[in-house]
Amino acid sequence: MAPYRRGPGTDLASTPQGRRLGSTVLRFLVPLFVLLLARDAFAQCLGDGVQVFPTPGAIVPINSRFLLEGVGTAREPVVALVGKKLRLVADGHEAEVKAQRGWESSLGRATIILKVVGKLEADKRYTLRIDEALPNVALLNGRGGAVLPEWHTGKGADTQPPRWLKRPAVSEGFLRRTAQGTARFVRLNLSLREESPAYLVVKLEPRRPGPSVQQYVVPVTNNAAFIGHEACSGTFAMEDGRSYRARIEAFDAAGHNAPPVPPVDFEAPADYSAQ
CATH class of the missing domain: 2.60.40.10 (Immunoglobulins)
Incomplete structure (x- = not known):
């Protein structure tokens, strides 16, 4: 077949060859456009980092345990902490917390339990040094842009179940x-x-x-x-x-x-x- 040559007044898009060409271009561009949209949407999501419970700033009993949740890219580093120790630091006191297995799911999240070795002291402000175990990982539920989570201890232990x-x-x-x-x-x-x-x-x-x-x-x-x-x-x-x-x-x-x-x-x- 002779190559198509556009004559005077001929619109390429109105010819069979032009329509086939346009269809091919669209098949390439549409998936690319969707991919770019997905990438931009993901970039606007505040999903990668860690959350802690109780919520930072809360008053906790001296026998409190803590939960550390890894979200998105922080999921695997959080899971890898199981069996390791972190530090809770207060003025005049330091406590070790041991990371234990908690709960995992398939949607990019995992939670571990941080159990205090011993007890915390009453009426102190404790900071969990997650930066030592997870450097450059964002704290997603910190108060006022805080980088490290802090809690205040109450007067005693919580001995009664809810x-x-x-x-x-x-x-x-x-x-x-x-x-x-x-x-x-x-x-x-x-x-x-x-x-x-x-x-x-x-x-x-x-x-x-x-x-x-x-x-x-x-x-x-x-x-x-x-x-x-x-x-x-x-x-x-x-x-x-x-x-x-x-x-x-x-x-x-x-x-x-x-x-x-x-x-x-x-x-x-x-x-x-x-x-």
């Missing part, structure tokens, strides 16, 4: 669309008789066959806890309107757990805006 005043129940779902994607959260209302900070260990699984069980630590704040995910990372991943079952355990800062409760069933918030 008790349920109100068992966990789903109150509402939240869905928010952003340039990075769709965020979905479900709010759990609950109430515990507990003086020290508390948290939940939540195992989330679909009611019908699907992804493997997800398991994360969720802090309790003002008698509420949120499970779900941000637009580009976060805790639990949920699909539009799908039914889920959450198995919940509650712990206080000292590691005591509350009595078991039945699982909570709910449907993930659905995005109907595209329908």
Whole structure:
């Protein structure tokens, strides 16, 4: 076949050869465009680093234990700390904390338990020197841009396990669309008789066959806890309107757990805006 030559007044895009060429270009450009969008969205996500519990700045009992969660690229370095020791430093006192295995999930997060060797002293401000074990790793939930987490100890130890005043129940779902994607959260209302900070260990699984069980630590704040995910990372991943079952355990800062409760069933918030 003779090569195509554009004649006077001929539009290349209107010819069979031009349409085939345009289709080939689009097949190349569309995946590239999507890849660039994904890269830019990921760059805007504050996902790589560590979080600690209790929340930095909280008042903790002298027999408190601590949790260290690695997110994104910090996940593997945090898991590698199991069996090693870190330092809690206060004015006139230093305590060792031993890293123990905690909870892992497949969505880029892992949590380890930091158990204090001995006890902390009352009425002191302790700093966890995570920089010595994880240099150049960002603290995601520090107060006021703090680089290292700090806590204040109370007057004594926490010796009583938490008790349920109100068992966990789903109150509402939240869905928010952003340039990075769709965020979905479900709010759990609950109430515990507990003086020290508390948290939940939540195992989330679909009611019908699907992804493997997800398991994360969720802090309790003002008698509420949120499970779900941000637009580009976060805790639990949920699909539009799908039914889920959450198995919940509650712990206080000292590691005591509350009595078991039945699982909570709910449907993930659905995005109907595209329908």
